[in-house]
Amino acid sequence: MSFDAWTIFVLFWVVFVTTPGPNAVNCISNGMVLSLPKAMLGVLAILTQATLFLVLSALGVTALIAASPTGFFVAKLIGAGFLIYLGVRGWLTATRPAPAAERPARHVYLHALAVATINPKSVAGYLAAFSQFVQPDVPIWGQMGVIMPTALVITTLSYTGFTLLGVLMGRAALAAVFNTWIRRGMALCFIVYGVLLGASDMPQTEDVK
Numbered sequence: 001m002s003f004d005a006w007t008i009f010v011l012f013w014v015v016f017v018t019t020p021g022p023n024a025v026n027c028i029s030n031g032m033v034l035s036l037p038k039a040m041l042g043v044l045a046i047l048t049q050a051t052l053f054l055v056l057s058a059l060g061v062t063a064l065i066a067a068s069p070t071g072f073f074v075a076k077l078i079g080a081g082f083l084i085y086l087g088v089r090g091w092l093t094a095t096r097p098a099p100a101a102e103r104p105a106r107h108v109y110l111h112a113l114a115v116a117t118i119n120p121k122s123v124a125g126y127l128a129a130f131s132q133f134v135q136p137d138v139p140i141w142g143q144m145g146v147i148m149p150t151a152l153v154i155t156t157l158s159y160t161g162f163t164l165l166g167v168l169m170g171r172a173a174l175a176a177v178f179n180t181w182i183r184r185g186m187a188l189c190f191i192v193y194g195v196l197l198g199a200s201d202m203p204q205t206e207d208v209k
Contacts, residue, residue: 006146013151017158024162026115030108031166039166041105043159045112050155052117054148057126058140084191 017023023046030039 006150009147010150010154013154014158017155022115022119023112023159026112027159027162028166028169030112031163031168032170034103034108036163036167038103038105038108039163040160041109042112043156043163045109046116046159047152047155049113049116050152051148053126054144054151058144084195088187088191 027039027042027046030042
């Protein structure tokens with residue numbers, strides 16, 4: 001990968017991981033109600049998903065998923081339903097005390113991993129990265145040695161930033177009413193993301209090239 005191509009990839013990935021979405025909302029929510037070490041488990045889960053998707057993209061698995069209308073449609077509906085479920089549950093429980101001490105580390109990690117993995121937007125994003133920046137006439141794993149560390153570092157910085165933003169918001173939300181409406185706002189974001197995801201057209205392979 002040339003330096004120019006790497007620079008363009010960096011800009012693409014910065015936009016990809018800093019555009020607010022379900023992962024960002026979940027990181028902010030974790031930062032608001034959890035201790036920082038436990039909230040960072042959400043970032044670790046996103047990095048797990050990112051590593052998995054990068055490897056799968058290199059192997060061509062995500063390209064096969066995107067090329068299967070039925071499989072992608074099912075994944076899209078599952079992802080939309082899960083996000084809407086999280087939003088409705090968050091709205092209904094917003095007036096309850098934040099269960100920071102009741103959430104084991106395993107739950108925080110698996111919850112964040114589920115949010116990161118089931119969003120079909122990720123498939124389109126990773127497929128776009130490979131269709132635009134991977135050179136077919138160059139050994140793929142040599143290129144992965146540049147792409148993967150770059151993507152993971154930027155991803156870490158982005159979602160750590162969202163988590164720290166949640167910490168600041170949590171400390172600022174001293175009034176119970178204010179905290180309730182912030183949590184309801186986060187829940188509403190999940191519902192909106194789920195509805196938009198379910199209503200959106202399935203991205204086709206040619207759309208991300």
